[in-house]
Amino acid sequence: MAPEPPLLTMSGITKSFPGVRALDGVDLEVRAGEVHCVLGQNGAGKSTLIKVLAGAHRPDGGTVTWCGREVAPGSPIAAMRLGIATLYQELDLVEGLSVAENVFLGH
Known part of the structure; x- marks a missing residue:
């Protein structure tokens, strides 16, 4: 059985700021159902x-x-209109709420 097609594909994404190449051909x-971790040193992009991905920066190259x-x-x-949003880590959880309720609290 062939794998499901990806919901999200980022291909060859590049982004530069003055003096810095922040992203250089990221794929x-x-x-659906996958969990990914984006991991790297400070300044890795x-x-x-x-x-x-969330529309706060336009890539200089590549496709989404x-x-x-x-x-x-x-x-x-x-x-957000496409169904893409960023949820940042929250260290303060509300006791008695489920994981999903804590994730979407205030969003």
């Missing part, structure tokens, strides 16, 4: 990659495909 595929179609969210609101 990523995510399928982790936050920049997430900000490109979401649910089979190429997208270029120009803002976080445009990304």
